[in-house]
Amino acid sequence: MWELDADLVALSVIFSWHAPLAREIALRMKNRAEVWCGGPGMFALASWWRKETCLETVRGLDDRFDKQRGRYDMTFASRGCPVNCSFCIVPRLEGTHFTFDPDFIPAPKLCDNNLSALPADYQDHIIERYRAYHQPLVDANSGFEPRYFTEETYQRWKPLLDETRAYWRFALDETRELEDVRCMMTILKEVSPSRKRVYCLVGNEPIQACYERAMKIIEWGGEPFCQFLLPLNWLGDAKKVKSRYDWTSYQQGRDFCRYFNRYGWRSYPIWHYQNRKNEPPPFAFLCPKTWQG
Ligand code: SF4
CATH class of the missing domain: 3.80.30 (pyruvate-formate lyase- activating enzyme)
Structure with missing residues (x-):
């Protein structure tokens, strides 16, 4: 995955205990690609994510995807x-x-x-x-x-x-x-x-x-x-x-x-x-x- 030439990495975290893995991906990719992160697992972790990655999460349902x-x-x-x-x-x-x-x-x-x-x-x-x-x-x-x-x-x-x-x-x-x-x-x-x-x-x-x-x-x-x-x-x-x-x-x-x-x-x-x-x-x-x- 690290070899991919992606412009955008969209992370969907279902469980909060997967957030550290999302952080690892975000830190590796954020200088090369735009990173989006959301999902129920991130709902109570907005400040943690900001502190760890200097990025913002998408909180709650995301209208761009919810009714896809x-x-x-x-x-x-x-x-x-x-x-x-x-x-x-x-x-x-x-x-x-x-x-x-x-x-x-x-x-x-x-x-x-x-x-x-x-x-x-x-x-x-x-x-x-x-x-x-x-x-x-x-x-x-x-x-x-x-x-x-x-x-x-x-x-x-x-x-x-x-x-x-x-x-x-x-x-x-x-x-x-x-x-x-x-x-x-x-x-x-x-x-x-x-x-x-x-x-x-x-x-x-x-x-x-x-x-x-x-x-x-x-x-x-x-x-x-x-x-x-x-x-x-x-x-x-x-x-x-x-x-x-x-x-x-x-x-x-x-x-x-x-x-x-x-x-x-x-x-x-x-x-x-x-x-x-x-x-x-x-x-x-x-x-x-x-x-x-
Ligand atoms: S709030 Fe609704 S969905 Fe959540 S546990 Fe209670 S009954 Fe179930």
């Missing part, structure tokens, strides 16, 4: 999300009101943030467009928000998702969402657990609460996909992740996620989980015998 028509692997039919979860970049990047792109070109992966909260007629429009383009929907990547999910939502999306056996994706990120998720699980009761992929944020509540959320997902017939909470400006240094509540380190959070994401829960309880032979099981204290004294 073509056949891509991923697409958005809407942007924004009204739920405004404190830990999520979407409301900051795309706004707390939906904006619509009714002329979107359907693609295998639909990345809209919150399909169930969209107006019903716009959900119908998205599905009709997939039908008109004969485009299978392989993954509704951000999925559905339980608070807005109804039997009607299920019946609306079921034929499209069933065709490809796509996941029903939703989230149980905070304890206060338990009841909404339980209701959604009831609506989805006939769907096999392996098709109910439930994001489960970890590190944002005490360990016991995160554990109980993940186990509720399993108990109600889904499969948890755990993600440890990271700051929006995280550059990839594990030591710089501040632990909250009784979490002691980023490594501990990763271990917790690994146990669930690699299906350890199918074979043994988390208090028997041991990722490194020379260290004690990191979650032995979650054994009911331990915490009941």
Whole structure:
């Protein structure tokens, strides 16, 4: 790449921990080419980028590219999300009101943030467009928000998702969402657990609460996909992740996620989980015998 005689280098950074690599490219190329840099990973790194490269980032959605028509692997039919979860970049990047792109070109992966909260007629429009383009929907990547999910939502999306056996994706990120998720699980009761992929944020509540959320997902017939909470400006240094509540380190959070994401829960309880032979099981204290004294 360094040999290319480029006039322009456009960097799109999806995750903030890829920003150091973008910096390396920018520093090597900026005397030979114009450098643009943007993407969600750069949203909270504007001052860092300026300090490191003496360049500016493009913050938020970039109108020059956002509605670029073509056949891509991923697409958005809407942007924004009204739920405004404190830990999520979407409301900051795309706004707390939906904006619509009714002329979107359907693609295998639909990345809209919150399909169930969209107006019903716009959900119908998205599905009709997939039908008109004969485009299978392989993954509704951000999925559905339980608070807005109804039997009607299920019946609306079921034929499209069933065709490809796509996941029903939703989230149980905070304890206060338990009841909404339980209701959604009831609506989805006939769907096999392996098709109910439930994001489960970890590190944002005490360990016991995160554990109980993940186990509720399993108990109600889904499969948890755990993600440890990271700051929006995280550059990839594990030591710089501040632990909250009784979490002691980023490594501990990763271990917790690994146990669930690699299906350890199918074979043994988390208090028997041991990722490194020379260290004690990191979650032995979650054994009911331990915490009941
Ligand atoms: S519902 Fe999902 S997309 Fe919307 S703010 Fe919360 S986490 Fe973000």
